[in-house]
Amino acid sequence: MKKLALITGGAGFIGRHLARALLAQGYRVRVLDSLIEQVHGGRTVPEGLDPAVEFMVGDVRDGQATARALAGATHVVHLAAEVGVGQSMYAVERYVSVNDCGTAALFQALIEAPVQRVVVASSMSIYGEGLYQTADGDIVEDALRKPHRPGEPWDPLDEAGRPLVPAPTPESKQPALASVYALTKYMQERLTLMLAPAYGMEGVGLRLWNVYGPSQALSNPYTGVLAIFAGRLLNGQPPMIFEDGLQRRDFVHVEDVAQAFVLALEHPAAAGQVYNVGSGQDRTVREVAALLARAMGREDIVPEITGQARAGDIRHCIADIGKIGRELGYAPRRDFSEGLAELAAWVAEQRAVDRVAEARRELEARGLVA
Numbered sequence: 001m002k003k004l005a006l007i008t009g010g011a012g013f014i015g016r017h018l019a020r021a022l023l024a025q026g027y028r029v030r031v032l033d034s035l036i037e038q039v040h041g042g043r044t045v046p047e048g049l050d051p052a053v054e055f056m057v058g059d060v061r062d063g064q065a066t067a068r069a070l071a072g073a074t075h076v077v078h079l080a081a082e083v084g085v086g087q088s089m090y091a092v093e094r095y096v097s098v099n100d101c102g103t104a105a106l107f108q109a110l111i112e113a114p115v116q117r118v119v120v121a122s123s124m125s126i127y128g129e130g131l132y133q134t135a136d137g138d139i140v141e142d143a144l145r146k147p148h149r150p151g152e153p154w155d156p157l158d159e160a161g162r163p164l165v166p167a168p169t170p171e172s173k174q175p176a177l178a179s180v181y182a183l184t185k186y187m188q189e190r191l192t193l194m195l196a197p198a199y200g201m202e203g204v205g206l207r208l209w210n211v212y213g214p215s216q217a218l219s220n221p222y223t224g225v226l227a228i229f230a231g232r233l234l235n236g237q238p239p240m241i242f243e244d245g246l247q248r249r250d251f252v253h254v255e256d257v258a259q260a261f262v263l264a265l266e267h268p269a270a271a272g273q274v275y276n277v278g279s280g281q282d283r284t285v286r287e288v289a290a291l292l293a294r295a296m297g298r299e300d301i302v303p304e305i306t307g308q309a310r311a312g313d314i315r316h317c318i319a320d321i322g323k324i325g326r327e328l329g330y331a332p333r334r335d336f337s338e339g340l341a342e343l344a345a346w347v348a349e350q351r352a353v354d355r356v357a358e359a360r361r362e363l364e365a366r367g368l369v370a
């Protein structure tokens with residue numbers, strides 16, 4: 001029997017790339033997606049979804065829609081979620097409803113129609129601050145961010161007041177949930193790993209770092225930072241950089257993320273596990289802003305460094321991708337500068353509605369940037 005993968009939220013950025021990767025692996029692919037306005041801009045037909053995908057419009061919280069979408073499915077990838085860390089701090093009910101009630105509803109339906117394996121998109125945000133080292137080389141697991149005061153360092157400090165240095169964060173680091181978004185992602189992950197085996201299924205969680213690549217929603221002001229910056233530069237506007245821009249992340253190309261999902265769906269060793277998914281290389285937000293501006297030929301636009309922090313944001317978290325490499329054979333293939341060139345070429349063909357100032361006002365009005 002041909003394998004049939006249901007991708008919830010599969011009309012989105014990651015889902016569209018994953019759908020193509022699964023089709024290439026010989027799966028039949030079905031997508032259930034509610035096409036939310038913030039991402040899909042009011043479209044009723046998804047853009048860029050491979051025509052071989054069977055598309056169903058519907059909300060994962062709607063039990064009947066989900067049951068229909070599960071008919072005949074052998075595998076599920078659960079991507080349907082709200083994704084903005086900053087926005088989650090005020091749109092609390094919406095984030096908890098879509099992410100947590102959505103996952104609960106999916107499992108309610110899966111109890112009646114179990115599949116072989118469910119892979120859920122978890123997030124590095126569940127770690128809160130990543131792992132750090134002191135200047136003496138001691139590992140710090142529980143670094144915390146204090147509210148920032150002008151003139152003080154942005155980085156978490158050791159007991160002697162010296163800045164801690166970020167270190168690659170493995171899956172064994174304890175979660176430290178610093179945003180509503182992170183809390184909901186942890187819930188999605190735990191629910192999957194708890195309920196799948198209780199009903200004879202295999203559950204896998206992928207903790208994704210910052211995913212970038214062509215076809216990310218450019219007009220969503222709560223999308224990933226590279227897409228936001230690309231939209232700004234396309235419109236001749238300066239990227240707005242929070243804090244001092246020296247916060248570090250791991251930017252991973254969406255095709256590498258699709259590779260990780262295929263491995264997580266197929267590899268026998270993945271059952272019951274969680275894996276970090278990144279590129280293994282970390283960069284500052286300021287550095288990626290400069291590299292993107294160069295790739296887009298807009299080095300003339302100088303980013304605005306706001307010196308303000310967004311509530312819920314962590315300072316640094318960089319990925320240790322050793323486990324997924326050893327156990328599943330994952331190896332990121334996409335070079336960052338080639339990925340940016342590809343992104344720039346795609347962006348040049350797009351139009352972006354700039355809602356960044358609007359989003360900033362929403363956060364400011366609630367005291368969520370300071």
Ligand code: UD1
Nearest residue numbers: 083084085123124208209210222223224225240241242247
């Ligand atoms: C992102 C994802 C989240 C994913 C997580 C995993 C989005 C919206 N969020 O969260 O779903 O689980 O990665 O790592 O894709 N920044 C600016 N200017 C801006 C926007 C952001 O300076 O206009 C800064 C932020 O303050 C932060 C960094 O860029 O320091 C990254 O922000 P963002 O792209 O929202 O990603 P995460 O919060 O890491």
